[in-house]
Amino acid sequence: MEPPHYNKISQLLLDKFKEVVGESFFFDEYEVRFTYAFGGSIFNKGWVPDLILIPQNTKQVSEILNLANKNRIPVTPRGSGTSLSSGSLSPYGGIILDLSQMNEILKVDIENNLVEVEPGVICDELNETLKPYGYFFPPDPGSSCVATIGGMVANNAGGIQAFKYGVTKIYVIYLEVVLSDGRILNLGSKVLKSVSSYNIKDLFIGSEGTLGVITKIGLRIRPLPKTRKLGLFIFENVDDLKDAVLEIRRRGIVPNLLEFMDKIILKAVTEYLGGEFFDFPNGYVLLAEVDGNSTIEVDESFAVMFDIIIQKNPIYNKIAMTEEERERLILARKANLPALSRIRPNTCVEDCTIQISEFSEVIKKIEEIPKRINAKNLLVAIICHMEGNLHPTFLFNENDEQDVKDFEKAIDYLYREIIIPAGGSITGEHGIGKIKTPYLELEHDSNIIELMTQIKKFYDPNMILNPGIGKGDLRAINTPSIKRSLKNQSDSILELKCMRCGFCITCPSRINYALETYSPRGRLCLLNGLVHGDLELNDLITEVFHTCTLCGLCQTKCPAGVNTIEIFEKAREIIHEN
Numbered sequence: 001m002e003p004p005h006y007n008k009i010s011q012l013l014l015d016k017f018k019e020v021v022g023e024s025f026f027f028d029e030y031e032v033r034f035t036y037a038f039g040g041s042i043f044n045k046g047w048v049p050d051l052i053l054i055p056q057n058t059k060q061v062s063e064i065l066n067l068a069n070k071n072r073i074p075v076t077p078r079g080s081g082t083s084l085s086s087g088s089l090s091p092y093g094g095i096i097l098d099l100s101q102m103n104e105i106l107k108v109d110i111e112n113n114l115v116e117v118e119p120g121v122i123c124d125e126l127n128e129t130l131k132p133y134g135y136f137f138p139p140d141p142g143s144s145c146v147a148t149i150g151g152m153v154a155n156n157a158g159g160i161q162a163f164k165y166g167v168t169k170i171y172v173i174y175l176e177v178v179l180s181d182g183r184i185l186n187l188g189s190k191v192l193k194s195v196s197s198y199n200i201k202d203l204f205i206g207s208e209g210t211l212g213v214i215t216k217i218g219l220r221i222r223p224l225p226k227t228r229k230l231g232l233f234i235f236e237n238v239d240d241l242k243d244a245v246l247e248i249r250r251r252g253i254v255p256n257l258l259e260f261m262d263k264i265i266l267k268a269v270t271e272y273l274g275g276e277f278f279d280f281p282n283g284y285v286l287l288a289e290v291d292g293n294s295t296i297e298v299d300e301s302f303a304v305m306f307d308i309i310i311q312k313n314p315i316y317n318k319i320a321m322t323e324e325e326r327e328r329l330i331l332a333r334k335a336n337l338p339a340l341s342r343i344r345p346n347t348c349v350e351d352c353t354i355q356i357s358e359f360s361e362v363i364k365k366i367e368e369i370p371k372r373i374n375a376k377n378l379l380v381a382i383i384c385h386m387e388g389n390l391h392p393t394f395l396f397n398e399n400d401e402q403d404v405k406d407f408e409k410a411i412d413y414l415y416r417e418i419i420i421p422a423g424g425s426i427t428g429e430h431g432i433g434k435i436k437t438p439y440l441e442l443e444h445d446s447n448i449i450e451l452m453t454q455i456k457k458f459y460d461p462n463m464i465l466n467p468g469i470g471k472g473d474l475r476a477i478n479t480p481s482i483k484r485s486l487k488n489q490s491d492s493i494l495e496l497k498c499m500r501c502g503f504c505i506t507c508p509s510r511i512n513y514a515l516e517t518y519s520p521r522g523r524l525c526l527l528n529g530l531v532h533g534d535l536e537l538n539d540l541i542t543e544v545f546h547t548c549t550l551c552g553l554c555q556t557k558c559p560a561g562v563n564t565i566e567i568f569e570k571a572r573e574i575i576h577e578n
């Protein structure tokens with residue numbers, strides 16, 4: 001689906017957009033736009049947008065889209081920019097619609113198990129609000145500390161408790177959506193049952209901002225379980241682990257958490273966390289937890305699950321006896337990415353799904369990828385949510401040309417030779433983004449692709465919304481822009497291991513200035529731009545570095561251990577020298 005010709009934004013139009021959002025929420029400075037060319041994905045290609053608009057309400061979103069549509073200007077919605085598939089980046093330029101400031105929790109209605117939120121509300125913040133009521137919103141992506149509800153709905157995000165609680169879609173009961181021409185739709189209803197129309201609401205969930213901009217969300221919430229019990233089991237053999245999972249399902253046990261990690265990850269995690277507690281033998285890990293409202297009920301389910309697993313001969317098991325021990329075992333799962341990021345400079349988390357019956361065959365094939373494609377330096381580690389959602393994670397060095405070629409070959413091999421032949425899907429929760437389109441035609445036949453094209457054209461005839469999703473040649477990463485970070489410079493300032501996951505963006509100065517540019521991730525992007533000659537030092541950049549209070553919050557939140565304080569202090573020194 002080729003996007004049409006887009007227009008550049010004229011001065012007259014810039015003025016009109018400024019009128020809509022007001023001067024404080026309109027940004028056309030190159031340095032600000034530059035920081036919006038990056039996000040959680042490794043596939044950053046220097047796609048600098050032409051304009052950043054930060055709407056405060058639905059009316060402004062509607063007016064922006066109406067103007068953009070009439071003038072054929074692309075619009076890419078953005079929450080926290082943590083998409084791992086470049087979903088919130090703008091290959092065709094145009095407007096980035098930063099929805100992070102529409103972040104009110106509008107209603108908590110415990111009687112009806114319902115909350116109403118604006119799209120910029122952050123997942124963990126919603127759950128903090130719900131906790132005193134004894135309720136929660138169950139989908140919990142690894143990025144829940146920064147992911148916005150709008151981004152989660154647009155991607156139909158999942159998480160580590162999806163085995164029992166499912167993905168975002170299950171909880172969305174109504175949506176307010178602005179179409180590309182500015183029309184505002186209210187979809188779904190507040191009641192739990194209704195068949196009074198086609199289910200148009202669900203079409204927007206997981207549509208990645210290509211059909212409309214989500215401006216209000218009604219979510220079902222659930223009472224928090226009162227108790228839970230977690231065990232970690234290590235198997236020598238992946239077939240035994242799979243058999244244990246199949247038997248757990250057959251016996252009707254529904255763990256709230258059922259997670260897999262392979263040998264490479266376990267080794268990386270034990271080395272990273274260290275200490276006696278994490279002195280596990282190496283093997284394939286199954287983390288399994290049951291939750292519920294009474295200790296008796298949970299103990300009984302756990303005992304049945306434990307017996308099933310033990311019969312499949314794990315070489316090691318550990319049960320969390322206290323909440324503290326539970327936290328430490330969960331840390332073994334949460335530390336996957338930082339632990340892996342210490343092995344090779346680059347970590348790319350892929351996302352695909354298979355039927356669980358195919359699990360061990362698929363794992364063995366993925367483990368063999370480096371050998372099959374004759375890639376000497378490439379490593380692949382595998383994480384899996386045991387509802388069949390695999391995250392094969394490729395480790396390589398973007399500064400090594402052969403490594404990059406091998407990495408690209410490996411991804412192609414993964415989808416073409418393993419996932420599609422196994423009857424799987426090319427994405428379970430990260431979306432197509434700007435990177436998976438080449439594989440869409442492998443999963444769906446031409447009739448389905450044609451139907452999807454018609455749906456897109458019906459809702460967005462000028463194709464202004466998030467162009468690039470649906471166009472096939474955006475995936476390759478071997479452009480200069482990706483192969484750059486501070487550590488690769490001979491005159492390196494300091495090592496920069498930033499994965500751009502965005503965990504640091506809830507920093508005080510970002511909250512104060514309401515702009516990515518003033519977040520630690522934004523500052524690191526600016527620094528990278530300066531080092532590589534994309535940007536020149538000016539008053540704006542100087543100000544951005546001096547609004548950092550060096551409080552160090554970002555450093556505590558950074559999974560990759562980026563030494564932000566030292567980097568920002570050094571950057572200030574250099575700025576002063578200049």
Ligand SMILES: Cc1cc2nc3c(=O)[nH]c(=O)nc-3n(C[C@H](O)[C@H](O)[C@H](O)COP(=O)(O)OP(=O)(O)OC[C@H]3O[C@@H](n4cnc5c(N)ncnc54)[C@H](O)[C@@H]3O)c2cc1C
Nearest residue numbers: 079080081082083087141142148150151154158209214429
């Ligand atoms: C370390 C890490 C761990 C992760 N773990 C998980 C995981 O366990 N499960 C999972 O599902 N994902 C995971 N992700 C991916 C990502 O965090 C989620 O998809 C998240 O829901 C995106 O939220 P966001 O606010 O950052 O959205 P963005 O990245 O800003 O946007 C995501 C997509 O939604 C669109 N969009 C955003 N807001 C709107 C809106 N209001 N209206 C219409 N479209 C919109 C964007 O255009 C884009 O296509 C992880 C990411 C990282 C970096």
